[in-house]
Amino acid sequence: MRMLIIGPPGAGKGTQATRIASAFDIPAISTGDIFRANVAQGTPLGRQAKTYMDTGAYVPDDLTNDLVVDRLQQPDAQSGFLLDGFPRTVQQSQTLDGFLAEHHDGLDAVVQLVVPEDEVVQRLLRRAAEQGRSDDSEDVIRARLAVYADQTSMLIQLYDTRSLLVPVDAVGDIDAVTQRIFDGLGTAGATARRTA
Numbered sequence: 188m189r190m191l192i193i194g195p196p197g198a199g200k201g202t203q204a205t206r207i208a209s210a211f212d213i214p215a216i217s218t219g220d221i222f223r224a225n226v227a228q229g230t231p232l233g234r235q236a237k238t239y240m241d242t243g244a245y246v247p248d249d250l251t252n253d254l255v256v257d258r259l260q261q262p263d264a265q266s267g268f269l270l271d272g273f274p275r276t277v278q279q280s281q282t283l284d285g286f287l288a289e290h291h292d293g294l295d296a297v298v299q300l301v302v303p304e305d306e307v308v309q310r311l312l313r314r315a316a317e318q319g320r321s322d323d324s325e326d327v328i329r330a331r332l333a334v335y336a337d338q339t340s341m342l343i344q345l346y347d348t349r350s351l352l353v354p355v356d357a358v359g360d361i362d363a364v365t366q367r368i369f370d371g372l373g374t375a376g377a378t379a380r381r382t383a
């Protein structure tokens with residue numbers, strides 16, 4: 188199972204990605220988590236990424252693409268993966284297409300978490316208060332949402348054209364959203380490949 192999960196910051200991608208990945212017995216790979224781990228460890232990649240992350244901008248495509256291609260070659264990703272937060276630009280999606288074509292693989296589904304902007308801002312402000320993430324201040328939140336809206340609409344169209352998109356209403360109870368995702372993937376013909 189090779190899947191993507193797409194949605195604005197604060198849509199609950201991380202939580203839902205962990206649940207989906209565990210049900211399909213594949214790794215959930217979050218570029219945001221990988222960047223944050225590098226920032227925390229003070230690696231060269233982390234130092235470069237931090238300057239972009241702190242303002243809500245995207246880390247440049249070349250850095251991000253190299254990181255993901257490297258991660259997808261690890262042994263645990265050979266039988267499948269769920270990418271959370273990648274691709275976010277058309278160039279990143281082309282890198283992913285190229286990687287998959289080289290390995291004679293394709294994507295099975297793209298889960299799109301749909302949440303109205305007002306709800307997302309409220310969630311992110313709550314998370315800022317609870318976790319103190321340096322990119323969760325109100326200005327940076329608005330910048331991240333603007334960047335998301337600008338860059339991601341094209342990706343959503345692209346995967347919709349390929350009939351891979353599984354849009355899911357992501358407002359409400361976390362368990363209910365998880366169930367909607369599994370229902371949506373079932374409709375998309377993926378149930379047979381679930382391992383749990």
Ligand code: AMP
Nearest residue numbers: 196218219240244245246251272273275
């Ligand atoms: P996230 O946790 O997915 O919201 O990502 C947090 C931040 O990491 C983003 O605001 C970006 O600065 C950076 N980031 C994560 N994934 C990507 C990506 N695919 N391309 C560029 N920047 C990314």
